Amino acid sequence: MLRDTDVPTMMMRVEATLDAAARSPHGANGVLKVANEGDHHLNVGRTRQLAAIELEFPAGSDRAVVGRAIALAKRGLRRSLRWYVTPMIQQQTRFNHAAVDLFEGLRLSLDRLSRRIDALQQPSAVAAADLLAGCTTIVDIDLDPIDAVEGGSADGVQIDARTGDPHAVAALIESAFAALAPGGRIAILTTTDAAPVPPAAVAWAAEAAGFTQVRQQPVAPPVITPSPTASLAENLDRVVHQLSAPRTTAVVATKPRMLRP
Amino acid sequence: MTTPVAIVVVTWNALDFTQRCLAALRDLTDHPAWRLVVVDNGSTDGTVEWLRTADDASLLENRENLGFSRAVNRGIAATDPGEDVVLLNNDVLVTDPSWLSRLQSVAHGGPTVGVVGARLVAPEGYVQHVGAYMRPISLRGEQLAGMELDVNQCDRDRPVESVVFAQVYLRRDCLDRVGPLDEDYFAYFEDTDFCLRARRAGFDVVCAGGPPAVHHQSTSTRENQLDYWSVYNRSQAVFRRKWAHWLEHERHDGEVTWHSVLHEPMGYAVQSRALVTALHFANLKVGYRNAYGSPETATGDPLLDDVVHRPARPDVPQIAFCQADAFSRVTGGPRVGWTMLEVTGLPPAWVAGCNAMDEVWVPASYNVETFRGSGVTVPIRVMPLGVDTGYFHPRITGFRPSSRYTFLSVFEWGERKAPGTLLRAFAQEFKESEDVLLLLAVTNRDPDVDVEAQIAALDLPPCPPVVLLLNAGFATPQMGSLYRSADCFVLPTRGEGWGMPVLEAMACGLPAIATNWSGPADFLHEAVGYPLDVAAMVPAVARCPFYEGFEWAEPDLEHLRFLMREVVDDPERARQKGLAAAAEVEARHSWGHVAERVKQRVLELGG
Numbered sequence: 001m002l003r004d005t006d007v008p009t010m011m012m013r014v015e016a017t018l019d020a021a022a023r024s025p026h027g028a029n030g031v032l033k034v035a036n037e038g039d040h041h042l043n044v045g046r047t048r049q050l051a052a053i054e055l056e057f058p059a060g061s062d063r064a065v066v067g068r069a070i071a072l073a074k075r076g077l078r079r080s081l082r083w084y085v086t087p088m089i090q091q092q093t094r095f096n097h098a099a100v101d102l103f104e105g106l107r108l109s110l111d112r113l114s115r116r117i118d119a120l121q122q123p124s125a126v127a128a129a130d131l132l133a134g135c136t137t138i139v140d141i142d143l144d145p146i147d148a149v150e151g152g153s154a155d156g157v158q159i160d161a162r163t164g165d166p167h168a169v170a171a172l173i174e175s176a177f178a179a180l181a182p183g184g185r186i187a188i189l190t191t192t193d194a195a196p197v198p199p200a201a202v203a204w205a206a207e208a209a210g211f212t213q214v215r216q217q218p219v220a221p222p223v224i225t226p227s228p229t230a231s232l233a234e235n236l237d238r239v240v241h242q243l244s245a246p247r248t249t250a251v252v253a254t255k256p257r258m259l260r261p
Numbered sequence: 262m263t264t265p266v267a268i269v270v271v272t273w274n275a276l277d278f279t280q281r282c283l284a285a286l287r288d289l290t291d292h293p294a295w296r297l298v299v300v301d302n303g304s305t306d307g308t309v310e311w312l313r314t315a316d317d318a319s320l321l322e323n324r325e326n327l328g329f330s331r332a333v334n335r336g337i338a339a340t341d342p343g344e345d346v347v348l349l350n351n352d353v354l355v356t357d358p359s360w361l362s363r364l365q366s367v368a369h370g371g372p373t374v375g376v377v378g379a380r381l382v383a384p385e386g387y388v389q390h391v392g393a394y395m396r397p398i399s400l401r402g403e404q405l406a407g408m409e410l411d412v413n414q415c416d417r418d419r420p421v422e423s424v425v426f427a428q429v430y431l432r433r434d435c436l437d438r439v440g441p442l443d444e445d446y447f448a449y450f451e452d453t454d455f456c457l458r459a460r461r462a463g464f465d466v467v468c469a470g471g472p473p474a475v476h477h478q479s480t481s482t483r484e485n486q487l488d489y490w491s492v493y494n495r496s497q498a499v500f501r502r503k504w505a506h507w508l509e510h511e512r513h514d515g516e517v518t519w520h521s522v523l524h525e526p527m528g529y530a531v532q533s534r535a536l537v538t539a540l541h542f543a544n545l546k547v548g549y550r551n552a553y554g555s556p557e558t559a560t561g562d563p564l565l566d567d568v569v570h571r572p573a574r575p576d577v578p579q580i581a582f583c584q585a586d587a588f589s590r591v592t593g594g595p596r597v598g599w600t601m602l603e604v605t606g607l608p609p610a611w612v613a614g615c616n617a618m619d620e621v622w623v624p625a626s627y628n629v630e631t632f633r634g635s636g637v638t639v640p641i642r643v644m645p646l647g648v649d650t651g652y653f654h655p656r657i658t659g660f661r662p663s664s665r666y667t668f669l670s671v672f673e674w675g676e677r678k679a680p681g682t683l684l685r686a687f688a689q690e691f692k693e694s695e696d697v698l699l700l701l702a703v704t705n706r707d708p709d710v711d712v713e714a715q716i717a718a719l720d721l722p723p724c725p726p727v728v729l730l731l732n733a734g735f736a737t738p739q740m741g742s743l744y745r746s747a748d749c750f751v752l753p754t755r756g757e758g759w760g761m762p763v764l765e766a767m768a769c770g771l772p773a774i775a776t777n778w779s780g781p782a783d784f785l786h787e788a789v790g791y792p793l794d795v796a797a798m799v800p801a802v803a804r805c806p807f808y809e810g811f812e813w814a815e816p817d818l819e820h821l822r823f824l825m826r827e828v829v830d831d832p833e834r835a836r837q838k839g840l841a842a843a844a845e846v847e848a849r850h851s852w853g854h855v856a857e858r859v860k861q862r863v864l865e866l867g868g
Contacts, residue, residue, distance in 0.1 A: 004736035006410060007660055007743050014662035014700070014728050021726065029693045031716055031727045036734070 211253035375435030375464025378424020392421030423456035588614035601758030655770030659745030669747035
């Protein structure tokens with residue numbers, strides 16, 4: 001039995017394929033084939049091939065002498081029962097297809113949910129001030145190593161790592177690790193206008209220094225709203241500044257309470 | 262001026278359906294002058310008691326179930342002579358406040374409109390009814406678009422053979438002339454009977470578009486555990502007695518024998534199905550014979566599966582809609598060969614086939630020249646093909662897979678469609694970073710052809726996404742949805758007999774880019790699309806013996822790049838061209854237009 005494809009279902013598959021490709025290292029470009037049903041995890045297409053029950057089989061027999069008579073009898077018996085069997089086979093086939101339709105619908109829903117979860121797991125931008133929310137003793141440093149803090153007394157360290165020198169950043173991270181109390185947190189800000197050490201490298205350096213729960217967090221630029229009392233030119237400057245503000249990513253990590261031996 | 266309307270509802274148990282039906286009526290209907298007449302057919306589930314409490318309804322009580330027709334007639338008899346009548350099943354839920362005003366405006370929109378049905382959907386969201394017809398031989402009523410996914414197909418007011426009376430508007434002058442429902446029908450067939458009588462009395466039957474009502478079909482039968490088949494069969498016997506002879510022998514204006522294919526997966530079969538259907542509804546009696554002498558398997562289309570059983574008469578005009586080398590099988594009265602070939606000439610067998618006919622029709626004007634140049638000497642007439650404007654129009658629901666500007670191409674993979682030219686033009690014109698997408702809905706039935714390998718062999722430069730949908734097998738009634746899911750249609754074809762996908766895309770309101778040669782050149786011009794320049798006429802090299810020694814058009818790749826860039830850079834202009842294309846297709850190229858042209862010629866030929 002041939003099955004027609006619904007356009008909305010197929011377009012959902014196209015959307016999913018484009019989305020998956022966009023998340024891949026190669027991105028959504030070049031030729032992308034969309035499977036008519038299923039994917040490499042759940043091969044619904046294979047199940048579909050089994051859904052239609054065959055009613056007609058060749059009747060034969062390998063008996064030497066009576067084979068022809070047996071084949072004839074089989075053929076006759078099958079034909080005589082066709083009126084009885086056919087509706088049941090058709091009903092079962094309809095059910096099979098309905099079940100496979102359901103599998104495919106569930107697969108597509110699962111796929112959509114996975115993509116939704118992925119999107120939700122992308123951290124949303126937060127204000128820089130909120131990176132160390134909950135910390136009471138916060139040390140804010142620039143490029144100088146921390147020497148004014150008694151070792152292990154701070155519960156938050158914020159570093160504005162405006163440098164492209166990985167050694168300087170690694171030194172700052174080690175210094176912060178020493179300054180923090182167990183359970184304390186570090187936020188290392190890397191801003192695009194300063195050609196910083198890439199956030200991924202900073203995260204690696206934090207892990208190497210002994211920090212745990214390392215994550216990258218986009219930082220929202222400060223909001224500059226137009227003022228009703230300012231001139232049009234000033235307000236335009238504010239809007240342009242807002243739109244062109246450098247983007248900052250913070251690497252946030254925690255000093256473990258139990259230090260590794 | 263607003264005509265007052267009496268809404269007649271027949272009930273037979275199923276109280277909860279009645280309550281919901283009347284509640285929706287009262288809450289929604291914005292018509293200023295309507296009243297309710299309820300006829301109860303012996304309900305025992307509390308329906309009568311509940312209806313007695315309704316002070317806005319005139320209640321007529323039957324002590325037993327008199328059948329649908331008699332109950333309706335009793336309700337109509339209780340209406341005023343100045344009122345139009347609406348029949349509404351108690352399992353219908355109106356969903357739109359203007360439903361009654363809309364039906365009335367259609368009913369009074371022309372002097373000959375007598376019966377106006379409505380678009381109905383099932384609770385599951387599928388289309389249930391956009392009009393109906395009677396199968397001419399097996400005499401079973403069929404609902405147009407029944408059980409199709411609702412993509413807004415047939416959304417406009419359309420003349421139809423009949424409508425179901427689950428929701429119908431009857432104009433008073435029509436009722437007065439046609440009379441009440443025939444009470445020989447206990448239930449079923451009475452609506453078709455009335456519609457046919459109205460048509461014979463000179464009234465038009467129309468199915469109105471607009472937001473549909475929801476119909477829980479066969480509620481009375483189901484709720485009352487009625488023996489459906491015994492009622493249906495009795496009514497069918499009555500209908501057969503009254504109408505079988507008229508439907509098969511008297512209704513038609515002419516007759517033709519159609520030699521073609523209906524079921525094979527080829528262009529002729531797709532168009533043949535549409536043509537036979539359109540000719541039937543244009544009141545031309547169609548007998549059928551397979552053009553190649555093959556046994557005809559069921560198409561799944563109830564009308565066509567009836568028509569194939571009709572004997573083919575040899576003494577009426579014979580139209581062979583197929584390849585010309587099969588024309589020689591046609592015998593009998595005036596013979597017409599309707600065919601096409603997408604290259605610059607015809608092979609000898611085709612020329613002989615054409616010259617064996619009394620006249621030859623071609624869909625596109627370029628074939629007049631190519632046929633004549635190859636030695637066809639009989640008269641050649643241009644008879645364009647068409648498109649179903651109920652299923653291909655700009656209001657069809659699309660399902661966009663992306664916010665990117667989306668090009669769509671629909672074709673069977675092969676040299677003639679120049680897929681390499683399309684892919685190269687797209688990949689060369691657009692950079693990876695650009696927000697565009699090319700959607701290829703491709704069919705490939707040749708097991709020796711590996712489409713993906715052929716695309717890989719093109720070694721395309723990095724480009725935006727090209728999504729390949731291979732043998733997706735889209736449901737035919739949803740093809741309009743596929744077009745509406747894109748922004749622009751593109752087909753740099755080397756030759757088309759007619760160019761159906763181009764016309765379908767245009768009907769859907771898409772700007773179309775297609776080669777300015779062969780079939781599309783007859784309907785694609787600058788005002789409604791983007792004709793693509795021909796670089797040169799080149800030998801037609803393909804796996805098709807009919808093309809040997811002839812040429813076709815090589816599309817200009819640079820111009821294709823230019824046009825694709827143009828629609829991306831100025832999408833609003835492209836959109837306007839698409840809308841102009843849709844208007845032009847609707848005005849000139851519907852299957853109804855084609856059927857009228859064919860019918861006129863068949864009658865001239867003595868059909």
